[in-house]
Amino acid sequence: MTTPRISLRRLRRSLLSVAAGGAALALATPAGAADVDTGLPPGPATARAAVPAQTAAGWAAGTRSYLVITAPGDTSAARNAVAANGGSVFAHYDAIGVVVAHSSSAGFAAAMRSVAGVQKVGATRTSDVPADAYSPTLPSAPGQSSTTLAETARWDMTRINADKAWAVSTGSPSVTVGVLDTGVDDRHQDIAPNFDAADSVSCAYGKADTRAGAWRDVGSHGTHVAGTIAAAKNGKGVVGVAPGVKIASVRVAEPGTSMFFAENTICGFMWAGDHGFDVTNNSYYTDPWMFNCPDDPDQAAIIEGVRRAQEYAEGKGSLQVAAAGNSNYDLANKRSDSSSPNDSTPVNRTITNACIDIPTELPGVVTVAAMGNGNIKASYSNLGRDVIDVAAPGGDGAYGVYSTLPGGKYGNMNGTSMASPHVAGVAALLKSADPAATPADLRARLGTQATDTACPSDSRCTGTTARNAFFGEGQVDALKAVGGTTPPPGRYFENTADVTVADNATVESPITVTGVTGSAPAALKVGVDVKHTYRGDLVLSLVAPDGSVHSLEDFADGDSGDDVVKTYTVDASSETASGTWKLRVRDIAAQDTGRIDAWNLTF
Secondary structure (H helix, E strand, C coil): CCCCCCCCCCECCCCCEECCCCCEECCCCCCCCCCCCCCCCCCCHHHCCCCCCCCCCCCCCCCEEEEEEECCCCCHHHHHHHHHCCEEEEEEEHHHCEEEEEECCCCHHHHHHCCCCEEEEEECCCCCCCHHHHCCCCCCCCCCCCCCCECCCCHHHHHCCHHHHCCCCCCCCCCEEEEEECCCCCCCCCCHHHECHHHCEECHHHCCECCCCCCCCCCCHHHHHHHHHHCCCCCECCCCCCCCCEEEEEECCCCCCCCCEHHHHHHHHHHHHHCCCCEEEECECCECCCCECCCCHHHHHHHHHHHHHHHHHHHCCCEEEEECCCCCCECCCCCEEEEECCCCCCEEEECCCCCECCCCCCCCCEEEEEECCCCCECCCCCECCCCCCEEEECCECCECEEEEECCCEEEEECCHHHHHHHHHHHHHHHHHHCCCCCHHHHHHHHHHCCECCCCCCCCCCCECCCCECCCECCECCHHHHHCCCCCCCCCEEEECCCEEECCCCEEEEEEEECCCCCECCCCEEEEEEEEECCHHHEEEEEECCCCCEEEEEECCCCCCCCCEEEEEEECCCCCECCEEEEEEEEECCCCCCEEEEEEEEEC
């Protein structure tokens, strides 16, 4: 089965999943007995929900949800006004001055906008609030399948040097990454060792449901994301970018629709702030509007409410990482939107850059573009100069991102949804290396440590190699993240440009060394990453600036393994350090080819 092309979805994901045994399957909602618990405790102090006037049995058709925005600190006057104008308070977040109100009155918003002290009012959806909001059904707990799959260095992890980073650090268990998504299968064999149930919750409908299991996946998207961030390094299945950190699930998707409305996102960010999450991953956009425009009163309230919640979480020490989207859309040159509202009937809208994709375009949020296997933008990934911050593997074509699925399974997905958790994992490694780092520190380091990636021949990719519309500041690097503030041993030089290795051919990749005086060391480190389908064909050498050749390895003809990823030590003390060094790769047979993916020198 081939991976289908990405469709325009509020969930930034692909549709193909693969079972633990490797066979393709179509996923349905897993069946199984839910945990039995009928209580619905209130959320944290800053997000305590009022008891709604409606009940599931008394739910009324036409009930809509609204954000009522007032001054932070005390929302009691706004809450009283909600009741006086035909509404009921479903939840309130006093710290940010946001009330989630329900009303079936068509004039509710207009009436509330005339109330003294109320700053903004907006409907969060163009469809009715589901009856399930008043008595939420717990997601099923899927039965678990065991796996015989062994951990391998997958392409996405090697692209960001995560496989090398694990030898230095797998991250700290005192660091928590919140997965704001469709939920997480906490019983999965690769997730259970790192799962934080105490800080997991459902925020579907806009208030915290802390019942055991409320955080579970109502699809498969969130479980896949969680595995990419922190699947355990336990010898089976897959390994996440930061396999030593904790994962908490905040389910913001509603069952049945998998929609992420503004009140759900607000609840999620407030929970993240109150529960000390160091990083959150957000692989979605806030429904029902792909872009929220400030000149529309409903959308203006959505922007303000979610912005305040994100700012609150960041103020509590949480960095938000978000997917850029899968529409191949230039976020720096917005012109139109024909997909919104997606909870009723979409309309064709003319929009401008003032209209924003939230949470990904909110201040302080790290916006992530997707790359395929190589220094290429994924075909579907959104772009935008000065909008995209960094890039990471998201999969494309034959290369999908392989990760965890509910029920102990594994499979491939493609999307910026898959790129964003790679960045969240690297941010978790950064936080592990420097526990005092602030969200601003982490955001800056993600960019400065990223590998600069030049624009291809595409007129849409404007900017420089250091920062451009496709890749922002470049592809994140997990190995640099675990270095913390400790400088590497010796000067480090790297070339990440791909060089094709054809049959019966010799190719070279150069590195120009500057700023190193005198002779090269007697223990010069030569790091090599060559992708090849039969390494028995290869002969590797290091060419010094004066042309002298130092043999690295002549592989045995019968060595049928793939790739060469290793570090050689060369006595180069007879060579001058400064100048242009070259990695020379000879292919001495037919049929199998490859490329120099990257190489480095450490003096």
